[in-house]
Amino acid sequence: MRRIVDTRGRMRTDFLASLAVLAIVAFLPAVMTSDYWRGVIVVSMYFALLAISWNLLAGYTGQFSLAPATFAMIGGYTTGLLAYHFGATAVLGIPAAIVVGGVIGLLLAAIVMRLRGPYLALTTLSFAEIIRVVIANSIDFTRGDLGLNVPSLFERRLTSYYVMLAVVAGIQAGVYWLLRGPGGLYLRAIRDDEVAAAGRGVDTVRWKTYAFALSAAIGGLAGALYAHFAQFVSPELGLVSQAGLVISMVVIGGLGSLGGPIVGAVLVYVTSELLREVGGYQLIVFAILVILFARFFRDGLWGLLRSGYERRFVTSDVRTVTAE
Amino acid sequence: MTAVSYLAVEQLTVAFGGVRALDGVNLAVASGELVGLVGPNGSGKTTLVNVLSGYLRPDAGEARLEGRRIDGLDPTTLAHLGVLRTFQLTRVFPRMSVLENLLVAGCALGLTPGAAEPRALQLLEEISLLRLQNTDAGRLSGGQAKLLEFAACFMMSPRITLLDEPFAAIHPTMKEVMARFIRRRHAAGQTFLLISHDMPVVIELCPRTICLNAGGVIADGETRQVFSNPHVIEAYLGEAAA
Amino acid sequence: MLILDLLINGLIIGVFYALMAMGLSLIFGILKIVNFAHGEFYMVGAYAYTLAAVMLKVPPWLALPLAFFAGAIVGLVVERLLIRPLYAGYTSWGLKRDEYAVIVTFALSILLINLVDKFVGPYGIRGPPLVGNARVHVGPAIVSGHRLVASLVAIALVAGTMLLVRYSHWGRQIQAVAQNRLGASLAGTDPARVSGIVFALAGGLAAVAGALLANVFNPTPDVGLFPATKAYVIIVLGGMGSIAGAVVASLLLGVLESFGSVYISYEYRDTFGLIILMIVLLIRPQGLLGEHSREV
DSSP, rough: OOEOOOOOHHHHHHHHHHHHHHHHHHHHHHHHHOHHHHHHHHHHHHHHHHHHHHIIIIIIIIOOOOOHHHHHHHHHHHHHHHHHHHHHOOHHHHHHHHHHHHHHHHHHHHHHOOOOOOHHHHHHHHHHHHHHHHHHHHHHHHGGGGGGEOOOSSSSHHHHHHHHHHHHHHHHHHHHHHSSHHHHHHHHHHHHHHHHHTTTTHHHHHOOOOHHHHHHHHHHHHHHHHHHTTTTOOGGGGOOHHHHHHHHHHHHTTOOSSSHHHHHHHHHHHHHHHHHHHHHOOHHHHHHHEEEEEHOTHHHHHHHHHHHHHHHHOOOOOOOOOOO | OOOOEEEEEEEEEEEEEEEEHHHHHHEOOOOOOEEEEEOSSSSSHHHHHHHHHSSSSOSSEEETTTHHHHHHHHHHHHHHEEEOOEEESSOOOTTTTTTHHHHHHHHHOOOOOHHHHHHHHHHHHTTGGGGGSSBBBSOOOOHHHHHHHHHHGGGSSSSEEEEETTTOOHHHHHHHHHHHHHHHHHHHHHEEEEEOOOOHHHHHOSEEEEETTTEEEEEEEEEEHHHHHHHHHHHHHHHOOO | HHHHHHHHHHHHHHHHHHHHHHHHHHHHHOOOOTTHHHHHHHHHHHHHHHHHHHHHHOHHHHHHHHHHHHHHHHHHHHIIIIIGGGTTOTSSSSSHHHHHHHHHHHHHHHHHHHHHHTOSSSOOOOOOOOSSSEEEEEETTEEEEHHHHHHHHHHHHHHHHHHHHSSSSHHHHHHHHHHHHHHHHHHOOOHHHHHHHHHHHHHHHHHHHHHHHTTTTTTTTTHHHHHHHHHHHHHHHHHHHHHHHHHHHHHHHHOOOOHHHTTTTTTEEEEEEEHHHHHHHHHTTTTTTOOOOOOO
16 A cells, blocks of 8 residues: 655645545535534635635745735625625626735736745735725725625525535645646745746746645635625724634645645634634733744645655655665 | 857956955856866856846946846846856855755746656756755755755756856765766766866866956966966965065 | 823834834835734833843833843844745745745734733733823923833934934945845845844834734733834835835824824714825825836
8 A cells, every 4th residue: 555655645645635624614514504603614615715725825836925804805806896886796796806816916916926925925915005094094985994794695604604605615626736737846946946947937027926826716705705794894804813724724724735725724713713712812822823834834724735645655766865 | 250159258346445356357258168267266257156146236348248238137036047156155045955956946947846846856866966866955965055056057958057166075976976967967968167276176077277366367378278377376476476 | 281192192103113113114124024923023122121120120211122132033033034035035936935924924913913822911910100100291281201202212213213223334234235136235234134134123122012902002912013004104104115114104193193192082083094004005105205106
């Protein structure tokens, strides 16, 4: 049962394993009958989408943006405003959110194209803050901090549950499809060494733009879905602390892995809800976990699981590199 | 010179503040030549390669490849035009496997993944890294990484390959592998510009050598003659030795 | 005269910004990372000052240096525990240095904010002023006594720090490590110790800013986020790593916000800096003091 591992095979295993995790989530309602907890899972699916989007941008392309929550907020407001001002339904609102998110993602890409590291982080932070402040202050248009009421999409919570799950599975499949093709090679090359990637002929500008736009579009989709589920959207959706939450989910789950974002999102959010009942220490715990993981377990939970799996089931042809 | 040179560099000048890293450099390389580029530290060799590969924009002068201007173009465009290079401080993609490092190079220049993989495996075989194809490149030893970086230039046939100190600090066995590789490709018609401090290797591989000093060309011709040129000796060892 | 009033107020705000920005600039200078938890040094100072003065009945003049030390200690601990690994040869595999720094300092920020929120409480207590609430005339402008004294303290600290970095023994070591870490270590300077000093200094300066402004911005767990955002804008505009640039940019931002809040828009006054930041980075991606070449 021992096989040699190559990257494509590893990616496929990761993808299938992540689908298995989603399958488990699909079966949960059979044992988890509380509407409240089903709602918790729905929200964790929202975070899973954001986590996937941020992981694509930061984990696979190396662009550490601090604005993932901003695109969720943009998506939520797109569908919310369309409903509020024009009475549009989600059928228009959700695709619009995806498009608007993607377009603004393109804008962000243009702004940060030549920036790296701390400059990139700071600029995306400014970008996030500006947009949030603008939304919060445009009271006539957006009702500011009061937030918008958004019409619900589905009557039954269970429908929302499975729709969100299906969306996550679909996006995950799409991202997997992208990453196992040449696009995945280019993004990872950009992450590893942008200078060398350019020298090899990788069109770094184009692919960074794709990464930003795709990540933003997924964020917009997530925000719109969440808005219709929670039936409410406010500027709080785009707070930097929300971005921090998404980032922690990815880091704990496993930055740069296929399964990390989903596992991280579900575990962190569910745990935070569990801890909420005990008494609000969740953010402290997560912050500590993030620091520990960044310091000691760079591949996150997924990485830990994976090395356990590989130690048992896989031949290593790669462990020892003979000296020259 | 009646025909248009393959690579032509005319009055190329690059200044950093008050320092002229390249000061009106003129040179020409014919198709299929294997030319050594030597000179003491700071003479402008890497700067020249940086300009030719698009990482630096010259302040004056031009560079042409088969008649077409290439100075000022960006590295990606130049890679697509067939100008490939290696770096003094080896650059590979550490978190991608050895095989993927080659696949990237191939696909980025137009190969389909299906066509790139056999090509890559063949190259790996040639440089004896086939066994390590699934190892992350970050785990390779210094010499193996250099070999990988070097081989990645040949996923497609480059028009010209610029090698920046490919033999620096590597094991003689690796050196031999690389030298054989270069000789084979050169025999098949590939053009090379090779920066190296390793005089024996330059003498052995390169029929012709250009020597730079303080941003200018001080010798250009048959390799042994260049190395016995008193100006070249003076540049390397100081006036007393000349 | 309104203009002079706005100018002076802007400069005063700018001086406080400078306390934050200088520390951040120093940190970037020697470690090439941005400390996303910088606002929390400010918060620590605000709380230390307020709690000491209000609960321990320490006179404000004594509470101020106390705040400085609180910030310095937190800075030192942070550097020791979290930042050391950055230059212990850790960066070549897995997370890169920048990424690690962003994630870790970001998480630290959330950690500190929530620790304080949990264990001290989310409600603000007003910090006592350094002097009574007398109003003082500075030329034609009118400034509250506390504000004036606080500004003077801030100016003294800014000037003192600049002199320290430029002329003192420690300052020279800092400059050396900032320019060339390896070279400095070969010349006998311990970069790790210098990093500790810098973090302590940065923490202390930010803490003093928090203390001086505790009267205006009541200490709450997230009181530091606001000045921190300003500081980030400032160090990019002023050149990351340049102290003088940070000071100049701080003053400029203070004045800009002061005039902008009256002549352009009061609501969006906080976004001016951010917008300028983005415009600057669009036109000149290397910041205001960078160089024109693609890195190799």
